[in-house]
Amino acid sequence: MKHTIFGESHGEAIGVVLEGVPAGLALDLEAVQRELDRRRPGRSALSTARKEADQVRVLSGMFEGKTTGAPLAMVIGNADQHSSDYDSIRYTPRPGHGDYAGFLKSRGCQDYRGGGHFSGRLTAPLVAAGAVAKQLLARQGVWVGAHISSIYGICDAALEEAGQLRGVAEKDFPVLDDAAGRQMQQAILEAKQAQDSVGGAVECAVTGLSAGLGGPDFGCNVEGIFSQYLFAVPAVKSVAFGAGVAFSLMRGSQANDPFAVEDGKVITKTNHAGGINGGITNGMPVVFEATLRPTPSIALPQESVDLRTGEEVELKIKGRHDPCIVPRAVPVIEAAAALAACAVLGIGS
Numbered sequence: 441m442k443h444t445i446f447g448e449s450h451g452e453a454i455g456v457v458l459e460g461v462p463a464g465l466a467l468d469l470e471a472v473q474r475e476l477d478r479r480r481p482g483r484s485a486l487s488t489a490r491k492e493a494d495q496v497r498v499l500s501g502m503f504e505g506k507t508t509g510a511p512l513a514m515v516i517g518n519a520d521q522h523s524s525d526y527d528s529i530r531y532t533p534r535p536g537h538g539d540y541a542g543f544l545k546s547r548g549c550q551d552y553r554g555g556g557h558f559s560g561r562l563t564a565p566l567v568a569a570g571a572v573a574k575q576l577l578a579r580q581g582v583w584v585g586a587h588i589s590s591i592y593g594i595c596d597a598a599l600e601e602a603g604q605l606r607g608v609a610e611k612d613f614p615v616l617d618d619a620a621g622r623q624m625q626q627a628i629l630e631a632k633q634a635q636d637s638v639g640g641a642v643e644c645a646v647t648g649l650s651a652g653l654g655g656p657d658f659g660c661n662v663e664g665i666f667s668q669y670l671f672a673v674p675a676v677k678s679v680a681f682g683a684g685v686a687f688s689l690m691r692g693s694q695a696n697d698p699f700a701v702e703d704g705k706v707i708t709k710t711n712h713a714g715g716i717n718g719g720i721t722n723g724m725p726v727v728f729e730a731t732l733r734p735t736p737s738i739a740l741p742q743e744s745v746d747l748r749t750g751e752e753v754e755l756k757i758k759g760r761h762d763p764c765i766v767p768r769a770v771p772v773i774e775a776a777a778a779l780a781a782c783a784v785l786g787i788g789s
């Protein structure tokens with residue numbers, strides 16, 4: 441399924457056009473809305489204070505409750521913009537954000553208000569598209585779940601099997617170990633108090649993908665397909681499959697996943713490979729971790745450059761920002777993974 445996300449954070453609306461959605465899907469719009477509600481801003485002191493209802497409206501591609509196979513267009517309004525917060529930083533890019541790169545790419549014509557098209561707000565339509573993908577995947581027995589695996593060095597309990605993630609989505613703070621979750625929340629509030637921000641990671645599992653999907657080469661490699669979708673999420677700076685960076689500390693005897701037979705099916709006893717060997721699914725859950733950087737917009741003074749004069753200037757950012765992106769990014773990572781899983785399965789292509 442090809443998806444095109446459109447809009448700007450302070451424009452009239454944001455949305456997505458999904459092409460290739462198979463006809464005849466009885467799309468559950470309440471389920472789509474539930475996913476959007478998990479990501480919605482302005483719900484607690486842990487997130488940006490911007491309040492948006494994030495009510496999704498389907499403009500096309502659905503008739504009498506079912507998808508028609510025509511492009512599915514979904515739109516979400518913007519209501520609570522404080523655009524004047526951005527006037528003073530129009531020509532002084534925020535370190536870490538897309539401002540400078542966007543200024544160059546748009547030749548100075550970018551919508552600078554609220555980060556424009558680079559805003560994390562554009563992940564709302566991504567979540568809507570992912571919710572459609574999840575419904576298509578469910579018909580094939582494929583399921584996606586995630587949890588916050590760490591924030592600022594505080595780790596959640598280790599994920600031993602993907603089934604532990606069922607039920608995590610309903611939590612306000614989606615972790616396996618609520619005690620660790622309370623420590624993470626404390627770390628976020630301390631960073632906020634210090635006019636700063638923190639980053640962390642989201643671990644995600646996709647179950648039900650049969651063995652033998654994908655290929656070793658560019659374009660069909662399953663790790664590559666997932667990575668393309670995941671790196672399109674703003675603030676994602678690394679993606680690692682299975683044991684990921686911990687492989688560098690292992691011997692082969694520890695890293696290899698021993699084969700076994702369970703109910704007549706070949707399985708592996710461990711899943712250090714994250715369900716992928718040779719770029720091809722091996723039938724175990726596809727498991728990966730995405731690292732999200734600390735929020736770029738912080739209240740502490742920072743160094744920037746006035747792009748009109750070339751002078752170095754001190755930057756003070758106003759406005760309402762997430763002191764940590766990770767909690768609201770959990771449904772976003774799931775959405776990106778669901779779209780990637782559709783691509784791996786060839787749904788809508």
Ligand SMILES: Cc1cc2nc3c(=O)[nH]c(=O)nc-3n(C[C@H](O)[C@H](O)[C@H](O)COP(=O)(O)O)c2cc1C
Nearest residue numbers: 537538558559560674675676736737761762765768
């Ligand atoms: C859900 C979500 C919320 C975000 N909230 C903010 C925010 O409040 N302030 C901010 O500066 N960046 C925020 N970001 C991150 C920026 O959008 C992102 O860092 C920027 O677009 C640059 O992209 P990059 O980090 O991938 O290079 C958010 C990202 C996501 C996914």
Ligand SMILES: C=C(O[C@@H]1CC(C(=O)O)=C[C@@H](OP(=O)(O)O)[C@H]1O)C(=O)O
Nearest residue numbers: 481488490554555559560561759760761
């Ligand atoms: C609005 C959302 O998050 C926004 C993401 C964001 C950024 O720079 O990425 C900056 C802030 O925008 P604003 O200054 O307009 O409040 C966040 O509030 C959202 O996620 O829906």
